[in-house]
Amino acid sequence: MCQSEWRRARVEAQRLADLARLRRVRDRIDREYALPLNVEALARDVNMSAGHLSRQFRAAYGESPYSYxxxxxxxxxxxxxxxxxxxxxxxxxxxxxxxxxxxxxxxxxxxxxxxxxxxxxxxxxxxxxxxxxxxxxxxxxxxxxxxxxxxxxxxxxxxxxxxxxxxxxxxxxxxxxxx
Amino acid sequence: MDITIHTTSLPHDDPDASLAFYRDVLGFEVRSDVGQGRMRWITVGPAGQPDTSILLAPPAADPGITEDERRTITEMMAKGTYGWILLATPDLDATFEKVQAGDTEVVQEPTEQPYGIRDCALRDPAGNLIRIQELR
Incomplete structure (x- = not known):
């Protein structure tokens, strides 16, 4: 595999891992919506800042985690x-x-x-x-x-x-x- | 007409992880396992029900799928918006107790739904949604 292909594969693997992380946040909202959840706590548990999580989540699912x-x-x-x-x-x-x-x-x-x-x-x-x-x-x-x-x-x-x-x-x- | 539902398919992205989930977490038997590497086709199903199987298949293996389409499919799988299946069991609580042990991702604990059923939901390792409904 040449170097640029290898780099592309790595970028894609990272992107999929990030999406899987967002999926876990969304699943957690589905599972624990009745608890006093907030975006800061959700973000902390996946090692993201609240702002970064909100932007990424919206890009993936079309709405912010708070809205979801x-x-x-x-x-x-x-x-x-x-x-x-x-x-x-x-x-x-x-x-x-x-x-x-x-x-x-x-x-x-x-x-x-x-x-x-x-x-x-x-x-x-x-x-x-x-x-x-x-x-x-x-x-x-x-x-x-x-x-x-x-x-x-x-x-x-x-x-x-x-x-x-x-x-x-x-x-x-x-x-x-x-x- | 005498048609049965024989096999339905769900995608995997890590064949060994998916195989372990269906065999060890859901308790299914492994009926066949062909191919190698990421290109593996694994047939699993509940013991005692040889007429119904789930085929765990590599996503986007059809050569007619474009690179963009393949990327969309793998991203949807990672997001958890692609594959799903509805299973059923007479004893939902006992089943849930067993399957939630370990590191299974739980999406919904057993819940009485307003439309008259009781169910729970999990993720398989490829991000497919597994709903399990109580038979009653």
């Missing part, structure tokens, strides 16, 4: 709020958010309504429909940004992935009525 963490928390929060037995504050802390204000703001951005309204709507739907009999129309009314009528028949873990709220795909603002 919050999205993950809001996703879990929608599931817990649907259950109906926890208050918004309880859910906020259960998913690892320390600030109710930040939680509410991010929830509203991603889901299209505040967590309290989401919880009331989920309760109303549950009361109106016997379990398992909800039709597509009523689900659309209650579904906010996360509809379930399109994922029927998918393996559950795929449904989870496609219904996951995604940063950069925030819920659209309420449509303006035509004049």
């Amino acid at each position: 963490l919050m999205t993950r928390r809001i996703e879990r929060a929608t599931a817990l709020l649907r259950r109906g037995d926890l208050s918004v504050t309880e859910v906020c802390f259960a998913v690892g958010c320390a600030s109710l204000g930040t939680f509410t703001t991010r929830f509203t951005e991603l889901v299209g309504m505040p967590p309290g309204a989401f919880r009331r709507q989920a309760a109303a739907t549950a009361a109106a429909e016997p379990a398992g009999a909800a039709g597509p129309a009523s689900q659309r009314e209650a579904g906010a940004a996360i509809t379930v009528d399109t994922v029927e028949g998918m393996p559950a873990c795929v449904a989870k992935q496609v219904t996951r709220p995604v940063r950069n795909r925030e819920a659209p603002a309420a449509g303006q009525p035509l004049a």
Whole structure:
């Protein structure tokens, strides 16, 4: 192997090792989102500075680690709020958010309504429909940004992935009525 | 029609590491192992189920794959966004206890999901996502 090929191979191996490190950070967010994680601690554990981790993570996954963490928390929060037995504050802390204000703001951005309204709507739907009999129309009314009528028949873990709220795909603002 | 799902394939980037994971961590049997170096094709599967196999294969071995495509595939594998598979077991907790020992990368501990299943998730050494769902 000539020297330039060898150098290229080394650069590529380093790039793959760096990406695998980012994967471990992302997996850790998935696994430990309910703990009081912060970007500094995540970065320290993979021997990076917080700024470097944030830039590299965004380049690889299209969003910052903080944004990914919050999205993950809001996703879990929608599931817990649907259950109906926890208050918004309880859910906020259960998913690892320390600030109710930040939680509410991010929830509203991603889901299209505040967590309290989401919880009331989920309760109303549950009361109106016997379990398992909800039709597509009523689900659309209650579904906010996360509809379930399109994922029927998918393996559950795929449904989870496609219904996951995604940063950069925030819920659209309420449509303006035509004049 | 009488068609069964016989073999599905997942990529490896270090054949020995992947072989050890499927054999020693998941407890699969090794059914065949051909090729050498990085070009190895290893067939594994659960004992007692000879009709279903996973082929651990080198990524981008097809000569029609361009250099850019090969780079994209290996980067996606490293990022953890390329291969995945869904396995199932009747006793998720016991399985998780066994597989999480050692240095297996855990992505999700056994969790009750809002859509009615309970599952956990791991990474294999090549970055493939291994989801294990509880049969009930």
